Amino acid sequence: MIRRLLPNSIQRRMLLLSAMAILSALGVAGWAIGGVLERVVTEGIDRRLDAQIALLASVVDADGQVDRAALAERSGALEAGRGWRWRIETPAGAIGSTDRPVLHGRPHPRHERGPEALDGADGAGRGIHARRLVIGRTTVTASVPRAVIDRPLEDVFWPLQLALAILALLLAAATWVQLRLGLKPLGRMQAQVAAIRAGAATRLDEDQPVELRGLAAELNALAADREAALATARQSAANLAHALKTPVATLALSVRDDPGRTAQVARIDATIRHHLSRARAATTDARASTMVAPAVADLVQAIGRLHATRGLTIDTDIADVTAAIDAQDFDELLGNLLDNAARHAVARVWVTARRQADARWLELCVADDGPGIPAAERDRVTHPGVRLDERGEGHGFGLAIVRELADLHGGRLTLAARQGGGLAACVTLPARHQMASGA
Numbered sequence: 367m368i369r370r371l372l373p374n375s376i377q378r379r380m381l382l383l384s385a386m387a388i389l390s391a392l393g394v395a396g397w398a399i400g401g402v403l404e405r406v407v408t409e410g411i412d413r414r415l416d417a418q419i420a421l422l423a424s425v426v427d428a429d430g431q432v433d434r435a436a437l438a439e440r441s442g443a444l445e446a447g448r449g450w451r452w453r454i455e456t457p458a459g460a461i462g463s464t465d466r467p468v469l470h471g472r473p474h475p476r477h478e479r480g481p482e483a484l485d486g487a488d489g490a491g492r493g494i495h496a497r498r499l500v501i502g503r504t505t506v507t508a509s510v511p512r513a514v515i516d517r518p519l520e521d522v523f524w525p526l527q528l529a530l531a532i533l534a535l536l537l538a539a540a541t542w543v544q545l546r547l548g549l550k551p552l553g554r555m556q557a558q559v560a561a562i563r564a565g566a567a568t569r570l571d572e573d574q575p576v577e578l579r580g581l582a583a584e585l586n587a588l589a590a591d592r593e594a595a596l597a598t599a600r601q602s603a604a605n606l607a608h609a610l611k612t613p614v615a616t617l618a619l620s621v622r623d624d625p626g627r628t629a630q631v632a633r634i635d636a637t638i639r640h641h642l643s644r645a646r647a648a649t650t651d652a653r654a655s656t657m658v659a660p661a662v663a664d665l666v667q668a669i670g671r672l673h674a675t676r677g678l679t680i681d682t683d684i685a686d687v688t689a690a691i692d693a694q695d696f697d698e699l700l701g702n703l704l705d706n707a708a709r710h711a712v713a714r715v716w717v718t719a720r721r722q723a724d725a726r727w728l729e730l731c732v733a734d735d736g737p738g739i740p741a742a743e744r745d746r747v748t749h750p751g752v753r754l755d756e757r758g759e760g761h762g763f764g765l766a767i768v769r770e771l772a773d774l775h776g777g778r779l780t781l782a783a784r785q786g787g788g789l790a791a792c793v794t795l796p797a798r799h800q801m802a803s804g805a
Contacts, residue, residue: 712734
């Protein structure tokens with residue numbers, strides 16, 4: 367129930383709790399300060415009333431008789447201010463101010479050691495504050511209007527409220543600044559996690575505040591475990607694809623003269639490829655990236671060695687670009703394109719890579735000076751098991767694999783005639799900004 371009432375934000379929750387704590391603390395402080403001020407003012411008034419009582423008591427003898435001459439001499443000192451009253455009550459009678467206070471309190475014990483404080487009302491019903499001293503059978507009372515005590519408190523009330531309000535604003539501002547600074551590491555950690563997810567980083571910076579170091583370490587461990595699991599799954603899918611490719615191609619060739627069996631083999635091949643594509647898509651790493659130039663250089667060197675006896679020349683023109691694709695997928699995609707071009711080239715193969723006008727994409731092209739592919743057949747050769755040239759090695763899966771990998775990463779494969787003769791196979795792939803050297 368309490369969780370539902372709280373805002374769905376740590377910062378807002380802490381601000382709300384801090385506001386409640388500040389208001390409660392200032393409320394208690396205001397109440398305490400008001401109580402202290404009232405006590406100080408009351409004690410000051412009580413001392414003046416006690417002085418009057420002492421003066422009045424000095425004109426009463428042990429038998430309760432009032433020395434009126436002495437009282438007359440000291441009457442000037444008894445007029446402390448408007449509304450101040452005094453009264454002496456003896457068995458013989460009473461003398462004092464005209465307004466007789468009506469006092470409330472506990473019964474007066476005899477032989478009181480000192481004056482006691484009592485509140486009451488005057489003849490007009492106005493509140494008064496009084497001090498009373500009982501000496502034997504004589505009672506001496508001095509009183510003052512309650513307003514004399516209340517007025518200083520009222521005078522200080524609004525300045526006190528203003529001071530508390532300013533203090534509340536200062537504390538609120540300090541709390542807000544503290545929360546902003548205190549929660550800033552969480553914002554930085556969120557940005558780092560987003561960078562990992564986007565492929566711009568591989569791990570979190572563990573140089574965090576003490577409270578967040580454990581979380582950063584656990585997130586790094588989780589990312590490493592996920593990376594390892596993805597690598598294992600991708601390798602398993604790749605191994606399965608390679609293991610099935612040759613047997614299915616061989617079976618397709620062996621039954622190509624039987625339309626019924628050919629259809630069944632095609633159905634088996636389609637089913638296998640469907641599930642392999644799903645497995646591959648499930649293990650695609652959105653954070654993966656491959657620097658194109660080094661990958662092209664390695665594959666060109668390998669393909670060049672395979673066709674060294676033919677005197678084949680492979681030219682490269684690679685821009686400084688990074689593909690948002692796993693290195694293994696990139697090698698398989700480019701390897702198939704290079705292998706296909708090298709097998710059909712007469713003497714030369716060209717490899718180019720450029721970032722497109724839309725910086726989110728790059729274009730990788732492999733062209734050869736071979737016989738090319740007729741326009742009517744270009745779409746068909748991208749289907750599994752289709753070969754236009756039955757000479758030499760190959761099973762008709764190279765361009766199909768390239769197309770599947772391009773589709774898997776949101777790109778596409780385009781086959782076109784090269785100017786001057788031959789085939790140009792171009793693949794668009796998502797591009798990645800160059801990764802920083804640090805995490």
